[in-house]
Amino acid sequence: MSEHESHFSVWGFIKGFAKLIIGMLLMLQGLIGLIVLILIVGVMVEVTNGIAGSDEKVSVSIPDDAALVLDPNGVLVELAEDVNPLEVLRQEAYGVSEPTQIEVHDLVRVIRAAKDDKRIKGLVLDLGALGASPSSASKLHYISAEIAKFKESGKKVIAVGDYYSQDQYLLAANADEIYMNDYGNLFIYGYGSYGTYVKSLLEKLKITSHVFRVGTFKSAVEPFLRDDMSPEAKEANIGYLSVLWRDYASSVEKARGLQSGAVEDYANNLGALLETVDGDLGKAALKAGLVDELLSRAEMNDKLKAAFGADKDGKSFKKVSYMRYLASVDKPADGSDPNVVVITAAGTIIDGEAPTGRAAGGDTIAAQLRKAREDDKIKAVVLRVDSPGGSAFASDIIRDEILAIKAAGKPVVASMGSLAASGGYWISAAADEIWASPTTITGSIGIFGYFNTFENTAAEIGVYVDGVGTTDLAPILATGIGPLPASAADIIQQSTENGYDRFLTIVGEGRNLDKTYVDSVGQGRVWIGEKALELKLVDKLGTYDDAIAAAASLAGLEKYDVVDMKEKRTTFEMFMRNLSETMVAKLGGEKQHHAEGAVAKIVRAAEQQAEFFAEFNDPNAAYARCLTCQ
Structure with missing residues (x-):
């Protein structure tokens, strides 16, 4: 064997041995990581089971004389989708999270419990991030009635907001005092049913529509057959929309002590009202008696501190979030009775x-x-x-x-x-x-x-x-x-x-x-x-x-x-959901009141359309x- 061949073999052995050692170290690192992951998951499962399975293991402390803050951040629904809390954290960290779903019965449950809870001094309605579909009227009226019952306890209810949507205002109207940002707005526009009709487009594209239906008023397929709403559909739609509007207006007027017709007058004559206040939407709502004061956020915070006392650091008022409070009161029946x-x-x-x-x-x-x-x-x-x-x-x-x-x-x-x-x-x-x-x-x-x-x-x-x-x-x-x-x-x-x-x-x-x-x-x-x-x-x-x-x-x-x-979501899952919102608030300053990006809107719209056809x-x-x- 030549000197060159001998040198090559020794060097090859050294390189091979080094690769073996490095491989073993990498395998050991992966094994340690796997063991740690298993331990973390085990601890989380144990904590979850402990919280879900025994009310004695974990208690959620509620401060005395605190205001319950009803600040739902999401869309009001009957039954929320199952949520993986860790997935929520991941999505929110990247700013692409889906709108949270808020169960109507969760909100009713916390308001009902807080009414007779001596630890709760009052209710703060912060509704800026609450969304509701046009067909959710009965859910809003259900919550509205519960807020009215809460007031019967003698505890103060205060609504705060940069602005109020029509749906949010149905709840806020029940407050003893309604504060709105001095550059805010309140739009009330009633109810409507409008569709997009594509009959002529389909004809131009030479697409043949095949419709099979029974029923004069079955208007679900009208957009493909007409370029406008049929008289039958208009008759049916205005029939139920008129009742929704009547009940909305009467509920707001009763809660605010306004004359009958005041809400409809505001909706129909907002332009004329604005002329009297130099086009200031906030002053228009104030003049109409729909809000009590126009304040900055700092001024609202001072008002709340005066009403409910300051928290430990004196920067805000004494409060408990509705999600935390829900975790303390949401104890399902043991099922011992029929x-x-x-x-x-x-x-x-x-x-x-x-x-x-x-x-x-x-x-x-x-x-x-x-x-x-x-x-x-x-x-x-x-x-x-x-x-x-x-x-x-x-x-x-x-x-x-x-x-x-x-x-x-x-x-x-x-x-x-x-x-x-x-x-x-x-x-x-x-x-x-x-x-x-x-x-x-x-x-x-x-x-x-x-x-x-x-x-x-x-x-x-x-x-x-x-x-x-x-x-x-x-x-x-x-x-x-x-x-x-x-x-x-x-x-x-x-x-x-x-x-x-x-x-x-x-x-x-x-x-x-x-x-x-x-x-x-x-x-x-x-x-x-x-x-x-x-x-x-x-x-x-x-x-x-x-x-x-x-x-x-x-x-x-x-x-x-x-x-x-x-x-049912466990207390641990609700804690994680609350924690995720807190983390995002700390990182970004405010809760997610901002509009989602244009690309995110397009992607979400496409996903919703795909889900629609899959149904x-x-x-x-x-x-x-x-x-x-x-």
């Missing part, structure tokens, strides 16, 4: 399963109902419905389980939230009693199907479909780029008509009404709660709490526990869904 279970169908009804709060999966809700039927401790069921409807097939799967519960001798009460239309009414109709609020949007008894084909569009660019099939129906395989066969269109229309007839039968049997009468109030028309009572579509007007009491009464229960059949998954392509009332 149970009245609440099962919530919130969101679009889709076929199959769906995660909590995302949609009402037919199989998911049916499984919960089946569990309630088979559990001997459960004596009555409240089906809480807050849904525009959706899949007719999934709606029927849910209805079958309701009928099975009734056959087992357990009463079922349907409690309608803000929206229980189309499929939402389908699943409610079989209940022993239906309770709605005066502003619940319901009805919309109708069926539709819709899709497009592009044979004419394709022909414009020289694309054609041709082939052979073994039956007259086989050309349906080419539908899309190819046309829809007339035989297939006839089948779909007949199936749609059958679905509508089935809907009428279900309502007639459930409500003990003649099918002809149901058809006369059906036809896809939307009704407001108080009119639905008059038309015998609901039994009683009342709250969520009233429906629970009615279910217990039907079951002959004087003492009972109310149990939600849903996966149309009925196996028969038949939908009992109210698109115009969402």
